[in-house]
Amino acid sequence: xxxxxxxxxxxxxxxxxxxxxxxxxxxxxxxxxxxxxxxxxxxxxxxxxxxxxxxxxxxxxxxxxxxxxxxxxxxxxxxxxxxxxxxxxxxxxxxxxxxxxxxxxxxxxxxxxxxxxxxxxxxxxxxxxxxxxxxxxxxxxxxxxxxxxxxxxxxxxxxxxxxxxxxxxxxxxxxxxxxxxxxxxxxxxxxxxxxxxxxxxxxxxxxxxxxxxxxxxxxxxxxxxxxxxxxxxxxxxxxxxxxxxxxxxxxxxx
Numbered sequence: 001x002x003x004x005x006x007x008x009x010x011x012x013x014x015x016x017x018x019x020x021x022x023x024x025x026x027x028x029x030x031x032x033x034x035x036x037x038x039x040x041x042x043x044x045x046x047x048x049x050x051x052x053x054x055x056x057x058x059x060x061x062x063x064x065x066x067x068x069x070x071x072x073x074x075x076x077x078x079x080x081x082x083x084x085x086x087x088x089x090x091x092x093x094x095x096x097x098x099x100x101x102x103x104x105x106x107x108x109x110x111x112x113x114x115x116x117x118x119x120x121x122x123x124x125x126x127x128x129x130x131x132x133x134x135x136x137x138x139x140x141x142x143x144x145x146x147x148x149x150x151x152x153x154x155x156x157x158x159x160x161x162x163x164x165x166x167x168x169x170x171x172x173x174x175x176x177x178x179x180x181x182x183x184x185x186x187x188x189x190x191x192x193x194x195x196x197x198x199x200x201x202x203x204x205x206x207x208x209x210x211x212x213x214x215x216x217x218x219x220x221x222x223x224x225x226x227x228x229x230x231x232x233x234x235x236x237x238x239x240x241x242x243x244x245x246x247x248x249x250x251x252x253x254x
Contacts, residue, residue, distance in 0.1 A: 014128045018089025027091040031098055079242050083107070092137060100144050113139045206249065214245035 017023075049059050077097055084093035087110055096106050113136045114120075119128070195208040221237035224230055 014133070015089065017130060018092060018133060023089060023091040027095040030095060034099065079239070079246065080106075083246075084110075088133070088136070096140060100148060105144065106140060109140050109143055110136050206252065209252065210245045210249045213248045214241045217241040217244040 046059070049056070080102075081090075081093045081097050084097065084106055087093070087107070088096070093106075114128075114132070117132055117135060119132075192208070192211060195211055199205045199208050218237055218241040221233055221240060225233045225237070
């Protein structure tokens with residue numbers, strides 16, 4: 001990427017471009033707007049609690065406990081932002097994981113987009129251009145809009161059907177619970193399939209090994225939660241499993 005100035009032509013690397021101050025300004029403005037919306041929602045919720053004559057001490061206690069138990073689970077989001085910042089830069093990674101998105105989706109879409117552009121994948125970041133970055137960012141944004149559109153037009157009807165079904169059946173778990181589990185199993189199967197394919201095709205066993213280590217870690221945390229009755233552990237198991245997987249990846253690579 002070249003920038004023409006009065007003194008000639010200067011080289012701008014990909015990472016300098018995606019971490020430039022205009023990117024921080026654009027992404028920061030969007031996140032500031034979202035923060036303002038959150039503050040307005042909190043104020044309206046507090047006003048409604050007073051209108052309903054709720055005990056304000058209980059309300060404040062709930063707010064403090066919710067904020068406390070959100071800190072460590074949010075560590076997984078922070079880890080995801082750090083991992084994604086090496087691909088898309090800090091501003092875009094910060095924006096993508098603060099609005100609508102997930103680390104698995106962002107990295108997978110980035111890798112697929114780069115392969116479609118003729119690269120081998122994320123490992124070719126050093127040769128990316130501004131046009132390539134714009135393409136990847138556009139694909140990520142458009143791809144994630146599908147869920148938002150479905151929620152806007154179909155979620156209310158879907159929830160009404162679930163409510164009617166729960167009233168007519170004696171079972172505690174309706175279609176929604178089974179659909180969520182099925183989609184999660186399908187997602188994990190797709191990732192494991194890609195890891196197995198990569199290990200066979202490119203003899204790259206690292207993703208499969210790290211996935212197994214993270215899965216075993218999650219299984220141990222879940223077992224401790226049920227065996228020791230440590231329900232609070234459910235809030236930290238995901239972040240801790242991600243940390244264990246990342247540490248294992250570094251140790252194996254070394």
